[in-house]
Amino acid sequence: EVQLVESGGGLVQPGGSLRLSCAASGFTFSSYAMSWVRQAPGKGLERVSTIGSAGVSKRYADSVKGRFTISRDNAKNTLYLQMNSLKPEDTAVYYCNTRDTWGQGTQVTVSS
DSSP states (O other): OOEEEEEOOEEEOTTOOEEEEEEEESSOGGGSOEEEEEEOTTSOEEEEEEEOTTSOOEEEOTTTTTTEEEEEETTTTEEEEEEOSOOGGGOEEEEEEETTEEOOOEEEEEOO
8 A cells, every 4th residue: 555654744833844744655765756746724735845865855845945954765765845934824734645655644833
């Protein structure tokens, strides 16, 4: 069974940091590009960042460029998103995604 399981979300103050993780199973993780996608309350999906299968190619939405870093560990079948200098507008459910497979999401709330 193909599965993506996110973790690491929570409540953090503005300016704080969080590290999200996504554990993948049921497919050859190292063969696929992976993405983090978020959905803020009342808004549509936003692709935050994408990383190539080898972890070399990385792309970021303008809204997070310079603050978020995507990475992956193909030996551990795990995708990461390091989020620094968090802002209230980063509040959203964050999903791990590859092709048509989605995780259940992890809530990130940035508030004082």
